[in-house]
Amino acid sequence: MLLWSRLFQQEVEAVKPPSIELMDMASVLLQPQGEDMVCISWYIHNLLSKHQETFSVIEKCPKPVIAAIHGGCIGAGVDLITACDIRYCAKDAFFQVKEVDMGVASDVGTLQRLPRVIGSQILVNELAFTARKLMADEARSSGLVSRVFPDKEVLFDAAFSLAAEISSKSPVAVQGTKVNLLYARDHPVADSLNFVVSVSFRPITVRLPFQCSQSELSSLLYAVCSDWWAIGYPPIFIGPTLIFPASSVAVTLFLPRNWNMSMLQTDDIVKSVQAAMEKKELKSVTFSKL
Structure with a gap:
């Protein structure tokens, strides 16, 4: 079971969700490597593919991956959790497909996985076009998360209990x-x-x-x-x-x-x-x- 060990819980809490630095990306797009349009396009293609694989490896992990979310889950955070197998969240969690506010389209997984996760293209369209926040209760009713807990301590306990239960199976x-x-x-x-x-x-x-x-x-x-x-x-x-x-x-x-x-x-x-x-x-x- 791929779930963070309690031994490293404090270290994990200090880690921000993986994100693409906007300034670095802007620099790449404004001054890309390559001598002609074909080389430039191929370079950007490979760069974005690498970012996509960063999240796809979670989905490809042979063992179930559990996401326990509290607070804001924004942009690349949504890319990450939609690649997980099971999602729990705390009451204070909210989810936001933020890319449209940055003048870009989400391109590393959210637009591809979120419709399959919640099963509602209309809701995905609304979230992606407006960048509005999806609060915990609505995330539960839409199927983005399966359970909502009052705080992160209860959330983590439930996630570890679930991991232990699945780990007891063949x-x-x-x-x-x-x-x-x-x-x-x-x-x-x-x-x-x-x-x-x-x-x-x-x-x-x-x-x-x-x-x-x-x-x-x-x-x-x-x-x-x-x-x-x-x-x-x-x-x-x-x-x-x-x-x-x-x-x-x-x-x-x-x-x-x-x-x-x-x-x-x-x-x-x-x-x-x-x-x-x-x-x-x-x-x-x-x-x-x-």
Whole structure:
């Protein structure tokens, strides 16, 4: 989980949101490097691309990123938080697409990500054309943030608690979910479904390091494979095969290849199922690290 450690909380609070220095940018635009228009244009293109990547790397991080916002979130601050996966804010937070007041158009992420985040092009148009402030309650109702807290102390506690909860899940499952969510955001439903599941098959072996009855094994296999049945790709079973010592069972399956195959090839799914059968909390399970 990419969330600031409490150890560095004071240092992080002292850091301003990344921003593009207006004077430096003005100098670049008024006196750009290059001998002709093509060279100048290419230089500016590369410069802006570098600034865009500064924020895109947050979105590309394989682990979920949580933004905890208090006070003003202006200009590049909006670029930053819209690249995050989850956003919480304090009651005193406000959000402002300020670039139009500076005589420029936002060009490093806000205009591209904000419409997808809040799902209202009309509201994005209003915010971007007027540079008006979006206060915390309206940010919550529009979907920019999922929760609003009375002050930054409660906000940080909630953000760290959320990070701890997500961190208790299987890293393979969490990161695989993020991959699929990002792909689905930018592609049609049909393409996203094809991304998750392909028509090619590959064999895997699920090994259960505990004893279970035939009925328990059948229920487990159905739970593991129900998604493939639902979409019309029934798995082909070979087994079960008893492995000595008889405390473990291995089942070979031919399943459609997709991202979730990784889960079935780690111990995470076995640990989750075993915890459920033993009526244990998932928080007690130690998952494989990535």
